[in-house]
Amino acid sequence: MEVILFIHVIAMAFFVGGQIMLAATIVPVERSNPDPARMKAIAQNFGWGSLVALGTLIFTGMLMASHYSLWSDSTLHIKLTLMILTFISLGAHMKYSKSHALMGLTFVLTLSVVWFGLEL
């Protein structure tokens, strides 16, 4: 299970770290030197990477939840609810990709999932 947790944590690092990288470095650089087509390409490529990371998180998370018999754990239920809210926010962000509020909401919801991951 340690290998599974390792993979889970690496995928989490990509998913969370990618958003920090986007917000802290790429978006400010793009703002001072705008190129909407380039920004869109970066965001879309990151989107595909995140999809792989999310699939990995869900798969490894399910393996651990079964192994540790956590499916009825209320902390896991909160974590999964927040993850679904993150998906909804992500869907809205991709549809309304100019909205800064949706970028912020997606990021904050992601961090809340990490928090409840640590609580498990």
Ligand code: HEM
């Ligand atoms: C894992 C989380 C995220 C994923 C998977 C994701 C994915 C995407 C995708 C696929 C697009 C392109 C939408 C389109 O085709 O028009 C996009 C646009 C964008 N995202 Fe994200 N995003 C995430 C989080 C964030 C965060 C936290 C920020 C905050 C800085 C952000 C900033 C942007 C910007 C600036 C655009 C381009 C807006 C535009 O000019 O069209 N994204 N994102």
Ligand code: HEM
């Ligand atoms: C966005 C998706 C997810 C993120 C960001 C995330 C994040 C995390 C984090 C930060 C940890 C703590 C690692 C540690 O304390 O060593 C963790 C552990 C865990 N996650 Fe996730 N996770 C996600 C999805 C899932 C899913 C979908 C499930 C289950 C269906 C799940 C089940 C677990 C379990 C069972 C553990 C604890 C393992 C243990 O007891 O050591 N995770 N996760």
